[in-house]
Amino acid sequence: MSVSVFAPASIGNVSIGFDVLGLAVQPVDGSLLGDVVSVELAQQDELSVIGDFADKLPSSPADNIVWHCLKLFNQALINTGQKVKPVKLILDKKMPVGSGLGSSACSVVAGLQALNAFYDDFFAKDVMLKMMGQMEAQISGSLHYDNVAPCYLGGLQLMIADPEIITRTLPVFEDCFYVMAYPGIEVSTKAAREVLPTEYSRCDVIQYGQTLAGFVDACYRQDKQQAFGQFTDVVAEPYRENLLPGFSDAKAYLYQQNCLAVGISGSGPTLFAVTDDQSVANAAASWLKEHYLKTNLGFVHVCKADNKGARCL
Structure with missing residues (x-):
């Protein structure tokens, strides 16, 4: 067997x-x-x-x-x-x-x-x-x-x-595309966690709670504007973005190209961009291949949500 x-x-x-x-x-x-x-x-x-x-x-x-x-x-x-x-x-x-x-x-x-x-x-x-x-x-x-x-x-x-x-x-937002760009460099989870502060301000805690609660509510109501309109990470991204060469520039460019949201996948260095327009996703993927990849190990994939999870082949 x-x-x-x-x-x-x-x-x-x-x-x-x-x-x-x-x-x-x-x-x-x-x-x-x-x-x-x-x-x-x-x-x-x-x-x-x-x-x-x-x-x-x-x-x-x-x-x-x-x-x-x-x-x-x-x-x-x-x-x-x-x-x-x-x-x-x-x-x-x-x-x-x-x-x-x-x-x-x-x-x-x-x-x-x-x-x-x-x-x-x-x-x-x-x-x-x-x-x-x-x-x-x-x-x-x-x-x-x-x-x-x-x-x-x-x-x-x-x-x-x-x-x-x-x-x-x-x-999930079934019509959304997730452009995943791995630059070909390594960032360990342990190292990425060590750069985070041990304490956060009351303002950051409140913003984190509101943003997460608003996102969960928007998922149930399928409200993309609310889900991605306040898509700000106050916990990790401000401290990790310097570990990702080119992330800040890529994020700014992708928002200019009408992506709904841009963020760091996990601890990085993979970047993800969200859009409900496949032509925008394809254009973002092409730009990221040229401007975000750092080694020949890097890759870019246009993805959708995987609702199956682990499965036998």
């Missing part, structure tokens, strides 16, 4: 929802922007890594997050009295590391979901999501679900304070 699971890229934070909003995205051309993990029965546990960004990962399987996913999953099986089978894991690493597209979340979600599919969906979704959060916290140093939740469940996810609920699915 062999199974393969694809886990899509995601926009962590969606700018105005630091650690509490996340949106899964998929390119409109049908290409796979995310990771794939395959699982098959073997004589002993083993892991191999292939793909465009395989050389960016640790050479030892024991240092790979998918290997840690296997150990966590097997222990969970043992805790329930289930027999563990030796497996071969193959990680097809299609996502750049430190890109702000939820690269580690893609590996975690694809790895754990592939294992669960191999065992005929033994664990329920809520159990799986908690395991995914545990693995993501091991990488970033803090527990946050804004990448793993949309990557696993799909769509636009709002993180809830209740640890038993974790996340709720919000209505």
